[in-house]
Amino acid sequence: MARLLEGRIAIVTGAGRGIGRAHALELARHGAKVVVNDFGVSLAGEGTGESPASQVVDEIVSAGGQAVANAADVADFAQAEAMVRQAIETYGGLDILVNNAGFVRDRMLVNTSEEEWDAVIRVHLKGHFATLRHAGAYWRAESKAGRQREARVINTSSGAGLQGSIGQGTYSAAKAGIAGLTLVAAAEMVRYGVTVNAIAPVAKTRMTEGAFDTSAMALPEDNSPVVAWLASEDARDVTGRVIEIDGPQITVENGWAHGPSADAGARWEAAEVGPALRKLLGEAPVPENVYGA
Numbered sequence: 001m002a003r004l005l006e007g008r009i010a011i012v013t014g015a016g017r018g019i020g021r022a023h024a025l026e027l028a029r030h031g032a033k034v035v036v037n038d039f040g041v042s043l044a045g046e047g048t049g050e051s052p053a054s055q056v057v058d059e060i061v062s063a064g065g066q067a068v069a070n071a072a073d074v075a076d077f078a079q080a081e082a083m084v085r086q087a088i089e090t091y092g093g094l095d096i097l098v099n100n101a102g103f104v105r106d107r108m109l110v111n112t113s114e115e116e117w118d119a120v121i122r123v124h125l126k127g128h129f130a131t132l133r134h135a136g137a138y139w140r141a142e143s144k145a146g147r148q149r150e151a152r153v154i155n156t157s158s159g160a161g162l163q164g165s166i167g168q169g170t171y172s173a174a175k176a177g178i179a180g181l182t183l184v185a186a187a188e189m190v191r192y193g194v195t196v197n198a199i200a201p202v203a204k205t206r207m208t209e210g211a212f213d214t215s216a217m218a219l220p221e222d223n224s225p226v227v228a229w230l231a232s233e234d235a236r237d238v239t240g241r242v243i244e245i246d247g248p249q250i251t252v253e254n255g256w257a258h259g260p261s262a263d264a265g266a267r268w269e270a271a272e273v274g275p276a277l278r279k280l281l282g283e284a285p286v287p288e289n290v291y292g293a
């Protein structure tokens, strides 16, 4: 097997279980030294007192790889900074950030509590921002000091964020936000040698087992080869993209783009908007179905 990540240094968040665990194992198999982060929370984000990150570290080390555990809450700004520092102090730098941690509290919008909204937005959106912010500042400093790294960020969006998903309004908003954040981060950080992409994974995990029929669903490890390649030096020309992975099928997700357009030449009369907009909508591609609709 060609090892794509020999000597590279990675953080994978939420890597104690599920898809994140599979990413950490795959990156280590390709020669990366991995900070395995997990806060050890339940599917709904409540504390469990478990430390699944240590178990994944043990798996990596017993297979001959290098890894250390980290128990940060990724959405805690100071803890996220300390996690980036841990990678730098333990292994001498940071090359790869895989933002994966998160949880769900699925509800129809009209039943969603303020607390559920805040918790799900926080873990996904702030959890991506906090790590990206601190890793990005490190990569900018390295670049300015003449030590630019081949840095890679792989974020985790979701089909729920790209197409929408009934009963997952909060989660869909957070995951759509992650797709938007990916575009901006990619554009801002290209000058520091950083690529930023996102995946929309699919896997049978505790997150999907309660919500869908998972009998034919892909496995967590089906997603990880794409992450390993995006994390490699070979992927330096790929940035600002969202890639859906469903078992053996990988798909480039087309995001928002300008479609059919009309110019009234002056402010529109409200009564004229209807016919004009209906004409444009007739020319535009029909949006894909919201999952579950």
Ligand SMILES: NC(=O)c1ccc[n+]([C@@H]2O[C@H](COP(=O)([O-])OP(=O)(O)OC[C@H]3O[C@@H](n4cnc5c(N)ncnc54)[C@H](O)[C@@H]3O)[C@@H](O)[C@H]2O)c1
Residues within 6 Å of the ligand: 013, 014, 015, 016, 017, 018, 019, 020, 037, 038, 039, 040, 041, 042, 043, 045, 052, 072, 073, 074, 075, 100, 101, 102, 103, 123, 127, 156, 157, 158, 159, 200, 201, 202, 203, 204, 205, 206, 207, 208
């Ligand atoms: N399973 C799927 O089909 C699917 C589909 C689309 C997107 N996703 C996304 O993939 C990612 C992984 O999901 P999964 O299915 O493996 O779920 P999972 O529940 O099996 O794993 C998520 C891990 O993240 C950890 N975590 C949660 N909050 C954290 C925090 N604040 N700090 C650090 N760690 C934290 C949990 O302890 C858990 O071990 C999530 O972002 C999820 O939204 C999953």
